Amino acid sequence: MxxxxxxxxxxxxxxxxxxxxxxxxxxxxxxxxxxxxxxxxxxxxxxxxxxxxxxxxxxxxxxxxxxxxxxxxxxxxxxxxxxxxxxxxxxxxxxxxxxxxxxxxxxxxxxxxxxxxxxxxxxxxxxxxxxxxxxxxxxxxxxxxxxxxxxxxxxxxxxxxxxxxxxxxxKPQGVFAFPGKAARLPESLGGGYLVTDTARHRLVQVEEDLQTEISRIGGVQKGWADGDREAARFNEPQGFALVPEHLREQLGYDVLVADSVNHRLRAVSLASGEVKTVAGNGEQRLTSSDNARSADPNFIATGADPLTVALSSPWDIVWSSSASLFLVAMAGTHQIFSFDPLTGQLAVFAGTGAEGLKDGAADEAWFAQTSGLAEAADGSVWAADSETSALRRIVFEDGAVRVETAIGIGLFDFGFVDGTIEEARMQHCLGVTALPDGSVAVADTYNGAIRRFDPASGELTTLARGLAEPSDVLVETTDEGARLIVVESNAHELTRVAIPEHVQKVNEGASQTARPATRLTGGTLNFESRFTAPAGQKLDTRWGDPTQLKISSTPEDFILEGAGTSQGLTRSLVLNPEIEEAVLHITARAASCDGEPGGEIPDHAACHLYQQDWGIPVVVTGSEDDESDLVLDLRGVN
The missing domain is CATH 3.40.30.10 (Glutaredoxin)
Known part of the structure; x- marks a missing residue:
């Protein structure tokens, strides 16, 4: 190129x-x-x-x-x-x-x-x-x-x-700088609230007033280092989960932290301030592989050392009592991972890695940059899917796990609308928590609001608005009843919000992204993904074609012929003439190894897996002036 x-x-x-x-x-x-x-x-x-x-x-x-x-x-x-x-x-x-x-x-x-x-x-x-x-x-x-x-x-x-x-x-001043997530600490762990002070790359424990600092762990400079509270370094820590009380002594730590930019899970002892890495090798998952020919985004070997496994922007963590595992929102791969703290086993728990909104069995579902997790009283797990502005639910039933959507339509639809499941809209939600009555509160980040979804009625309402990019929400129980604590990220503070007896009805309209849709002629669409191996690398053709395309669409029947996964970077698609608007989901992959073009690939050469995902909104016009060929470039540049 x-x-x-x-x-x-x-x-x-x-x-x-x-x-x-x-x-x-x-x-x-x-x-x-x-x-x-x-x-x-x-x-x-x-x-x-x-x-x-x-x-x-x-x-x-x-x-x-x-x-x-x-x-x-x-x-x-x-x-x-x-x-x-x-x-x-x-x-x-x-x-x-x-x-x-x-x-x-x-x-x-x-x-x-x-x-x-x-x-x-x-x-x-x-x-x-x-x-x-x-x-x-x-x-x-x-x-x-x-x-x-x-x-x-x-x-x-x-x-x-x-x-x-x-x-x-x-730089912003104050106790916090763009805080990410928060949780109440039991008295056995010192009480008060623990907060990820994300832009200052540290954890801060504060008193009940949400401002007075009790202690801090990590420095204000980004980095990766294990050690005591002064020596430890994080890089934009986001969500975390408290270790269940019955496991704390056995594990030797109290909190598991999603260290997002370091692509690692970090374990923290609050009393000593000691930090250690328990999972992640620091490399971003799906960028490369020692064995690119057999690389599978959903494969993690049983018994693999968790410190050798690549992760990708872990964003939030919850302990699942139903699974007896930590569930990790792996935002970078649009999946939910599991982590067994007793064995160190990491696994893909839900999601294929495709970005979008698709319900069904856990291993078939699609997520879109999941950024918030919370367990409900019945053991199911609520998930805030930011890129589809969706509220999802992971349900455990009869030994199976499935994914459902409560609110949300797709990658390019959002808005600020209260109402039924069909009507309701949110805008890039990042946090979620279960409420005492069985409903759920959502940090509707880009609408600056806290929303409430009631599964019993199927209604979405608004609890509070006018907030500065709320990134998390949690429930605080007092003698007077329950109220919310909101992490107002862009205000650099935590804020208490009452739960009103009556909520206001909001309808400020549904929207779609301003990104222009690609205009297609219709009928047949010829797709090509071009790839040039970087300098010093060559395509790994030792076992056949090292390239692959995976193509699907929303709605699924937009592509009549040509969907699916196969080798090669070109594909001819037959489009449904009855559908005018859709989203194409395309994943292109190529494998190359160190070695000069024309020469043999040396033994023990490092090999690399290149992957690019696209979600492309399209509109079919029937005009010959529009696209009948679509060319996109996979990674690689000379």
């Missing part, structure tokens, strides 16, 4: 948006960036894959700080993400250290023909596009490309070294 773009010399489009962040209020243009190698990172702050790319780019930005400028182009999916204050908070939350263009109308997104979040576009020092890539995992290829461009333009005299346009923003 990079070779093709460089040979055709495509001039980069101007960067057009509402405003710039991280530039000291200066409005930038492409001309201001002339002489630098520029990476345009098209992202949206709800997107887990985009957050992965932010972290992937950090070492690249550091190594080439004098010649490379990353520009984040924020092109929102959800309505809330178009709010400039919400974007500014996200830039602070994720410690973004490069300029960010606010592109609320997707003007620059469209000019660069982006189709998915994240998309990376590389512009050379003369202002020409030299690479256009979607998804994660491009860093090694980008390092090679940046070095090649630096050498070429140094020789031409068109490369300008020196500082870039980044100007840091002031």
């Amino acid at each position: 990079a070779e093709n773009l460089r040979s055709t010399r495509v001039r980069a489009s101007e960067l057009v948006g509402r405003n710039w962040l991280n530039t000291g209020e200066k409005q930038l243009s492409l001309e201001d960036l002339r002489g630098k190698i520029v990476i345009l990172d098209f992202w949206t702050f709800c997107c887990m894959n985009c957050l992965h790319v932010l972290d992937e780019l950090r070492p690249l930005e550091e190594e080439f700080s004098d010649i490379l400028v990353t520009v984040g182009v924020h092109s929102p999916k959800f309505e809330h993400e178009a709010d400039p204050d919400a974007l500014a908070a996200a830039v602070d939350r994720y410690d973004i250290t490069h300029p960010v263009l606010d592109d609320p109308n997707l003007t620059t997104w469209s000019a660069y023909t982006a189709r998915a979040w994240p998309t990376l576009v590389v512009v050379d020092p003369e202002g020409y596009v030299v690479a256009h890539l979607s998804g994660e995992g491009h860093v090694q290829g980008l390092i090679s490309l940046v070095r090649e461009l630096a050498e070429e333009h140094e020789a031409k005299g068109t490369l300008h070294r020196g500082n870039g346009p980044y100007v840091p923003r002031p």
Whole structure:
């Protein structure tokens, strides 16, 4: 792909948006960036894959700080993400250290023909596009490309070294900085509340007033280190679960923490402050494999050392009394994992890894960036699926596990509507808790609200609104009755909220993402995913075709022929003429090993599995002017 773009010399489009962040209020243009190698990172702050790319780019930005400028182009999916204050908070939350263009109308997104979040576009020092890539995992290829461009333009005299346009923003002050989750601690563990102080990379225990600090574990600098409360380091810890009382002495720890950016589970003893890693090798799951030919996203060997297993952005944890296991919301792979603390066994508990909303048996269900878990009184587990704005339920019955949807429609539908299951809408919900009456409270994050779903009536109502991106909610029982404690992430505080006897009815409309649907002619759609192995690697053809496509749709009958999984990166799909709007779910995979093209793959060569997932909204127009061929690029760049 990079070779093709460089040979055709495509001039980069101007960067057009509402405003710039991280530039000291200066409005930038492409001309201001002339002489630098520029990476345009098209992202949206709800997107887990985009957050992965932010972290992937950090070492690249550091190594080439004098010649490379990353520009984040924020092109929102959800309505809330178009709010400039919400974007500014996200830039602070994720410690973004490069300029960010606010592109609320997707003007620059469209000019660069982006189709998915994240998309990376590389512009050379003369202002020409030299690479256009979607998804994660491009860093090694980008390092090679940046070095090649630096050498070429140094020789031409068109490369300008020196500082870039980044100007840091002031940091939030107070007890917390973008807190993630919270839980009440029993008196045996010191009482008060434990909070993940996510943007400061630590755990904080506070008194009943929700502000006075009792103790802290971890430092304000991100990292990964086990040790005592001062030496330990986390990287954006999110959810956690208290260890059941009957297991604490045997295990030697009190809390299991989802250390999201470290892709690890951490065990914490609150009395001593000691932190140790109990699962995860620090690598992001599905980016590579020592045996890429046999890699299976749902396979974890029985008896595998949990410290050798790759995880992907664990976001929340709950102890399941029904399963006698910890369940982990593995947001990065759209799955629920289980962890047995006694044996260390990790397993995929539910979800195929496909991103979307599909109910059924646990091993057939689809999730979408699950970000909150809570156990109900009957032993079932509620799950907040953020990317489908859905409330899901994991049910244990007659030895089987199944997944149900209470509220939610799909990847691109959201809103702020109370009512029946058919009518109700939420917007990127992150937290959930069971209420004393058997109903459930949901942190409806992008609506700034706490919602209540009553399974008995099938009704969704609103308990509170006007909150600053609530990321978690829990119940506090007092002599006067129950009330809620809300983690207001963007307000950097915990807030008490009464549970009103009568709730207000809300209908502010249902919406779909502003991302434009791909317009299809209809009839037959020819799909191709292009893949070029990164420099120093070659396709692993020793046992046949090392590539694979998995294609499905919502609704399922949109594809009459061509759905399913098979080898190869091309597919011809026959579309249902009776359906005009749908979502295509596409997963492309390729395996390559270290070795030069044309040569033999050395024994013991490291092999790599590349995978990219797309959820593409489409509309069938019947017009021959629209798409009958769809081409997307898998990872890899020369």
